[in-house]
Amino acid sequence: xxxxxxxxxxxxxxxxxxxxxxxxxxxxxxxxxxxxxxxxxxxxxxxxxxxxxxxxxxxxxxxxxxxxxxxxxxxxxxxxxxxxxxxxxxxxxxxxxxxxxxxxxxxxxxxxxxxxxxxxxxxxxxxxxxxxxxxxxxxxxxxxxxxxxxxxxxxxxxxxxxxxxxxxxxxxxxxxxxxxxxxxxxxxxxxxxxxxxxxxxxxxxxxxxxxxxxxxxxxxxxxxxxxxxxxxxxxxxxxxxxxxxxxxxxxxxxxxxxxxxxxxxxxxxxxxxxxxxxxxxxxxxxxxxxxxxxxxxxxxxxxxxxxxxxxxxxxxxxxxxxxxxxxxxxxxxxxxxxxxxxxxxxxxxxxxxxxxxxxxx
Numbered sequence: 210x211x212x213x214x215x216x217x218x219x220x221x222x223x224x225x226x227x228x229x230x231x232x233x234x235x236x237x238x239x240x241x242x243x244x245x246x247x248x249x250x251x252x253x254x255x256x257x258x259x260x261x262x263x264x265x266x267x268x269x270x271x272x273x274x275x276x277x278x279x280x281x282x283x284x285x286x287x288x289x290x291x292x293x294x295x296x297x298x299x300x301x302x303x304x305x306x307x308x309x310x311x312x313x314x315x316x317x318x319x320x321x322x323x324x325x326x327x328x329x330x331x332x333x334x335x336x337x338x339x340x341x342x343x344x345x346x347x348x349x350x351x352x353x354x355x356x357x358x359x360x361x362x363x364x365x366x367x368x369x370x371x372x373x374x375x376x377x378x379x380x381x382x383x384x385x386x387x388x389x390x391x392x393x394x395x396x397x398x399x400x401x402x403x404x405x406x407x408x409x410x411x412x413x414x415x416x417x418x419x420x421x422x423x424x425x426x427x428x429x430x431x432x433x434x435x436x437x438x439x440x441x442x443x444x445x446x447x448x449x450x451x452x453x454x455x456x457x458x459x460x461x462x463x464x465x466x467x468x469x470x471x472x473x474x475x476x477x478x479x480x481x482x483x484x485x486x487x488x489x490x491x492x493x494x495x496x497x498x499x500x501x502x503x504x505x506x507x508x509x510x511x512x513x514x515x516x517x518x519x520x521x522x523x524x525x526x527x528x529x530x531x532x533x534x535x536x537x538x539x540x541x542x543x544x545x546x547x548x549x550x551x552x553x554x555x556x557x558x559x560x561x562x563x564x565x566x567x568x569x570x
Contacts, residue, residue, distance in 0.1 A: 210553055212544070213243040213276030215269045217283060219251050221522075223529035224536055226280040226301065229254065231537040233262040239550060241265070243272045252530050277555070280540050284311045284322075293318050298547075298555060300540060302326055302339055305569045306470045312569050321557060322569045325543060326469075329566045336542040337563070341385045342535040347494055347524050348389030348465065352378075354527070355461050355492040356397065358510075358517050364398020375400050379459045380419070381452075381476055381501055382466030383410035386494055390463045391419045402455065405466075406444070422455060424448050449478065456481050462491040464501035477502035487515025496520025543567075 212235055214227045225248055227235075232242045242264040246256055256266050273279065273292035281301040285293075293299075296319050303312055303324040312322050325339045335341070356363055356376075365375040378394045380387045383405040391414060394401045401419040403410070411421040424447040456462070456477070467473055473495035482491070482503060493505040497520075504511050504518050511518040525532040546563060549556040559565045 210239065210278070210548075210555075211241045211243060211276050212278045212280060213267075213272035214248060214280045215245045215272055215285065215289075216248050217281065222282050223251060223526045224282050224533045225249050225252065225254075225529075226282055226533075226537055226540055227264075228533055228537045229258045229262045229264075230534075231541050232259060232264050234541055235544070236263045238545065238548070239553065243267045243276060245269050245272060249533075252533065278544065280544075282536070284308050284315075287311065287314055290314050290317060293320060295319055296321075298323065300325065300543060302536075303569070309569070323543070323564075323567045324569050325539065325567055327567045327569075329562050331562065334563050337539050337546070339536055339539045342539055343525055343532060344384065344386040344465075345389045346528050346532050346535070348386035348463070349393045350524050350528055351386070351463050351465075351492045351494050352390050352393040352397070354519065354524075355463060355490045358490045358519065359461055360488055361460070363394075376460045377402070377458060378461045378463065379403070379422075379455065380414075381405075381462060381464045383407070383414050383421075384465060384467075386465040387463070388413055388417060390465065391417045394461075394463075395419070399461070402459070404448070404452070406448075422451060424451055448476070449481075452477070453481050453484065457484050457486070459485065460489050462489070462502070464491065464493045464495055466501050467495055467498060471498075473498040473501055475499070475501065475503065479503045482513055482516050482518075485514075485516050489516045491516060491518045493518065493520040494524065497522045 235242055244259055244264050246266045270292045273289055274294055276297060278298045284303045298321045300323045305312060305324040315322055328334045328338055362373050363376045366373040376399045378399045378401045380390050380403040383403045391401050391403055395418045402422055403414045403419045404422040414421045466476060491502050493500045493502045495501045496505050496507045500520055502518055504513050505520040507520055507522045547555050557564060
């Protein structure tokens with residue numbers, strides 16, 4: 210059973226799907242590993258490191274022709290369709306809602322395509338949950354980068370020359386990225402506030418030392434899968450009033466609110482930004498899905514009335530080594546769930562919720 214991985218376009222994606230340590234785990238589990246030369250060179254991972262773990266280095270076309278399973282981040286280019294093995298399996302983070310037509314082209318070769326952003330939120334899937342592992346890093350990095358843009362100290366400092374007040378940070382959306390952002394900001398000495406439409410988040414926010422800002426009379430707007438629901442007009446109006454007042458005293462805002470498969474909700478409006486203090490910073494992690502903040506532009510730094518607004522298309526390109534390590538381990542756990550080791554074959558058991566939900570049909 211052969212597992213292969215080819216290089217991504219490093220201009221848009223610096224993460225890789227197999228690391229040397231994870232390659233060794235695959236080989237110990239009975240797989241052969243083929244990788245394209247230079248797969249990890251941009252991460253200072255040499256081909257020799259892969260070779261020492263037992264991998265083989267091949268050209269892209271040979272990998273596609275031989276591999277039973279192909280592990281990637283983004284869906285491979287259309288030119289790869291002609292080369293892939295019949296009945297092979299593709300696994301990655303393919304954003305299937307946006308890329309269904311690209312994915313469908315691989316069905317010509319009867320390929321089974323698994324897109325792991327579709328994983329169900331169940332206990333058994335936690336070790337495969339790419340959204341959570343990557344969101345953790347994104348929440349951390351958003352805080353670090355926004356603090357670097359902020360022109361004042363973050364923690365309270367008492368000196369002989371006077372006292373410097375701690376920075377006030379607001380986290381919009383208390384999912385995985387938001388909770389990591391709270392924890393990171395607290396560790397660095399900030400006073401942290403957070404808001405979310407899911408009332409279940411209140412306890413989590415407060416356990417990390419944050420102060421939860423809740424809309425009066427709000428309900429728990431949470432899906433069975435643990436994601437946020439779309440809110441009513443009345444809720445949005447109450448939330449807008451709450452934020453408008455609180456943003457006047459906030460120094461840094463980290464936006465993390467997303468609704469799976471839909472445009473990100475616009476939460477920070479123009480008039481709210483107009484009322485913020487000059488020198489404030491907004492980091493919009495939802496930029497690639499339209500943004501939670503007005504004026505957000507993907508991969509641009511925007512200045513509005515003294516407020517700096519940042520939005521990266523792929524913030525994980527700034528932490529590619531750590532992100533690759535976690536992503537590769539998620540994929541490894543997913544592959545093991547597919548693999549019937551006794552009979553040395555892949556078992557696409559559609560009665561398994563994990564397999565059924567992630568298979569792009």
